[in-house]
Amino acid sequence: MSVFNAYMSLSGAVDADVIRGERLSHRTTYRIGGPAALFVCANTYEALLKTVEVLRAERVPWVVMGKGSNILAADTGYDGCIITLGREFSRMSFAEDDRVTAGAALPLSKLVSEAMKRSLTGLEFCAGIPGTVGGAVSMDAGTRHEWVGSVIEDVVSLQPGKGLVRHAASEVEWGYRVTSLPTTEIVLEATFRLAAGNHDAIARDVEERLRRRSQSQPMGRPCCGSVFRNPGSRSAAVMIEACGLKGYRVGGAVVSDVHANFIVNDGGAHAHDVVEVMRHVHDAVRDKYEIDLQPEVKLLGFGA
Template structure:
């Protein structure tokens, strides 16, 4: 593996900005994580393809990262290249009859805001959810009862070494925080089928949902969102709370007193602190209820 050779080959690349030793604490909503050996922002499909081909030639591992809203990066960082989808992948456009085309790099908050401006209903449940469109589609983001997947009419991915692929939404299995999309393909764009509505009513519903989130979730504190998936019809947060774990702390990592399924960075938390909290919570819930909670947060850099 030669990170240096990859960096030199990609420096000054057309439609790509490549940096060395970019701290992941600045690129994740947890504000935790050491440096990525390389950090590449690609602004076009040719740039994405070239970057991945060069990384492959130099045997440098890579991962695509949106806003880092469900990522816990290792304290030691990531020895490979973190790829962010930039300009060409951040566009949002509107067609007829409620169709919306959104690049995977566009933020979900921007998409929600623009659908409101165009008086389109369907994404009200996404208000307040951080991250990008690509991340939301890849994990079928949403609430316990509403997911973004059923709104996807079709999407485009890139499979390294083979090229672009298009899927109809009906070809994809959509589940709770899961899709059947191949894990080795990168989502580039999604087309959503929304419905025309009354702008005032849509805005009021978004305000109601956002107010509810702010009341129930620690949106103002660094976190990765929900740490565990809800086990079936049961609430992970409720199980954790019933174990008396609200406020449980290791270093700067704390189980939120507002919502027990959130671990917040109370200042200076390390990835090791968070892992220790997650393990303790998992073990306590398993011991009391016999339920094995499944983490929803994705870890980056720990395998090295």
């Protein structure tokens, strides 16, 4: 593996920002994480394709990251390349049949806002969900009852070594925080099926959802959103709170007193602090309810 060769091959040769040693605490909403060996923000399809080709040739492992809103990065960082999508992947276009195609790098909040301006309904449930369109598609983001996959027409991705692949939504299995989209592919854009609606009604719905989130979640605090998946119809937050764990702390990581399924960085938290809180919460819920909570947050740089 030669990170240096990859860096030299990509620097100045493609329309991309290429950085060595970029700290992941600067790229995640947790504000936690050590340096990535290499960081590339590819602004065009050609730059992305070249980046993947070079990394494969140099045997440098890589992962794609959006806004880092569902990532806990290790204190030691990531011994590979973090790829993010830039300018060309931040576009959106609306068709006359109420469909909208959005690039994977587009913030989900911008998509929701623009749909509302055009009086298009179908994305209100995404109000307040952080991250990008690509991340939302990859993990089928949403609420406990409404998911992104339900309004998707198709998804275009890059399959390294093959090129562009289009997946019809009907060919994809959409589930709670999971899809059957190949993890070896990079989501580039998605087309959403929306419908004409009443602007005032849409705006009220969006405003109400944002209000509820602001009251029920630790908005503005460094975190990754919900740490554990809800097991079936049960609420992970309710079980964690019933275990008396609100306020439980290890170092700078603490279980939120607003929402028990959020672990916030209360200042200077390390990844190992968060992991220790997660372990304690998991074990307490298992002992009380005999339920094995599964992480919703993605761990980066922790090894096998």
